[in-house]
Structure formats: C-alpha cells, structure tokens
Amino acid sequence: MKGTVGELGEFGLIRELTARISSTPAVRLGPGDDAAVVAAPDRRVVASTDILLEGRHFRRDWSTAYDVGRKAAAQNLADIAAMGAVPTAVLLGLVVPAELPVTWPTELMDGIHDECRAAGAGVAGGDVVRGETITVSITALGDLKGREPVTRAGARPGDLVAVIGWLGWSAAGHAVLSRGFRSPRAFVEAHRRPEPPYAAGPSGAEFGATAMTDISDGLIADLGHIARASKVRINIRSVALDVPAQMSDIGSAVGVDPLQWVLTGGEDHAIVATFPPETKLPARWRRIGEVLHPSALPRVTVDDAAWDQAGGWDHFGSPGSPGNPEPAA
Known part of the structure; x- marks a missing residue:
C-alpha cells in the first residue's frame, strides 16, 4: 500500500x-x-x-x-x-x-x-x-485456567532453580548489530524477534513452580526480583549455563566475556523458575542453581560469589543496555 x-x-x-x-x-x-x-x-x-x-x-x-x-x-x-x-x-x-x-x-x-x-x-x-x-x-x-498465579514471592530455601529458553542471545545480537554486521544471523534474529517458550509457563505451574519470571532485564536482575520478593539468596552455577560456540566467537571478536551476556543480557524472554527440590523437571528445563537461606540481604550470587560486573536494565539508569539500544551517535 x-x-x-x-x-x-x-x-x-x-x-x-x-x-x-x-x-x-x-x-x-x-x-x-x-x-x-x-x-x-x-x-x-x-x-x-x-x-x-x-x-x-x-x-x-x-x-x-x-x-x-x-x-x-x-x-x-x-x-x-x-x-x-x-x-x-x-x-x-x-x-x-x-x-x-x-x-x-x-x-x-x-x-x-x-x-x-x-x-x-x-x-x-x-x-x-x-x-x-x-x-x-x-x-x-x-x-489462569483455575490455577493460582505463580508470583516472584514463593521461592523457598532448598528449591532448585531452572530455566527454559535462550539466555544472552539478544545481547549478543545487539553487539553484532552495534558494529554494523548482520551475522551470525541466529543471534541477530534473536534480538529482533525473541521466541518466548509460552507453553512452559503454564507447564511450570502444573509441575509445582514456587516462583517464576521471564528474563526481560537479565538473568541476575530478574532472579534478583525473586530473591527480594521471597527474601532468599539464589545461587547460579556458571557451569550449568549454556554458552554456544558462536556466542563465544562473537565475544572474542568484540572483547566481551560471553558469560556476561548470558547472566545480564535482557530481552530473550526465557523463563526462569524455582521448584521444590524433589521435582522432576518438565522437558527442556535446565537446572542452573539453588535457593538458599540469605546470609545477609536477599541477593543473587554466581558460584557463591557476588557478580560485580555491570549488567541488567534499568530504564532510569545508564543508557546503552544490550537489550535497549540507544541511537548511534
């Protein structure tokens, strides 16, 4: 037209x-x-x-x-x-x-x-x-189909933490686009068109998820919402996180540790949830950590240590988040 x-x-x-x-x-x-x-x-x-x-x-x-x-x-x-x-x-x-x-x-x-x-x-x-x-x-x-909503406030010490969907792909795609390239295409398309695992939300609820959220601001940031609402510490095991070889290649080309994208990149809209420890996870969910008693303030740790690198999106914070591009200067 x-x-x-x-x-x-x-x-x-x-x-x-x-x-x-x-x-x-x-x-x-x-x-x-x-x-x-x-x-x-x-x-x-x-x-x-x-x-x-x-x-x-x-x-x-x-x-x-x-x-x-x-x-x-x-x-x-x-x-x-x-x-x-x-x-x-x-x-x-x-x-x-x-x-x-x-x-x-x-x-x-x-x-x-x-x-x-x-x-x-x-x-x-x-x-x-x-x-x-x-x-x-x-x-x-x-x-809700007769179920109770799964909020961010239900995680309990002893629960396992699991995720379904891609992590860091949108951020890696943003890095590619920021440098004027259009490939690897899979990562660029992940930034342009996220593919949330819609059916996994209701499925997770049926399997007894105690807390759940989608990954819009970054894994650490969004798990932080659960940690604060549930008053717990959540520990992520980096060895359980999937870092594809092509993402590592992109990271090497732009000088970024790809784990940074996986932990803090937003807009993948994967789903992360906590489940009772005895839960047999639904298909395609991956266990990535556990819920612990808070040693001090509720927080998220990576391999039992604080993650002190920048990441996660705040609309009123610094511009240029991987998930929220600013116009090129």
Missing part, C-alpha cells in the same frame, strides 16, 4: 489494521465497538503492559516493522506465561507520525498478529494517535 499515515487518516488506518487480524474463541467481541469483550472463564484476568519507544527499544535501521510487532507482542505475552497463565488477547496503543508510510503500521500489525497466533492469543482492539516518535504499547491478557 502506498501513501502515508496522514494521507490515509485515522479511521482509514484503523480499517487497515483491523483487516489484518483474526479472532480467537477468547475474543468474544473484537475491534469495532467502544470496547472489546474477552472471555474470562477463570473469573480472574492476568494483565501486563509494556511500551516500546523508537530509538530506545528499537531502531528502524536494525528491525523491520514486522520484527517490532513480533517483539512488542512477545515481551508482553511472555509476562502472562511467566505467571503460569495462558495468553488470551492483546490490546494495541500506537503513536505514529503523519508522514510515516502506511506500510510500516500495517506490517507492525502483521507481526503482532503472527506472534499472538504463536501464543494462542488474539488481537482484541486498540487505539492510534498522531505523534512525533513511534511508540508501541501492548496490553496482554491471560487466563
């Missing part, structure tokens, strides 16, 4: 976006009315929201609109799964400049739709607004 968002107009853009989505059984009433209606059989709704800002969370010279759509949906749907819930629907808030080609928001919607389909969710509606900076806001909803 040719033309700009301004030439198409607000309602024309809405028509183009809504024409690109399909419904699911959970979305009882989708776009076209004052509000959507989403089924909530459990009588409780799990909800999460995130915002992606151009230049802060994505760059158009690095990622296509479709990539951004997949990523925007994935990071919210992963939060739903990490509570032990099944994703049901998302709502989109979109801010775009009038001069933006219409193809950008329509391809964005294609990405959102496809990621929702991968998670079993539907697009229930949203809003579009004119603004100077592209901003994508997603609200995701989920169903």
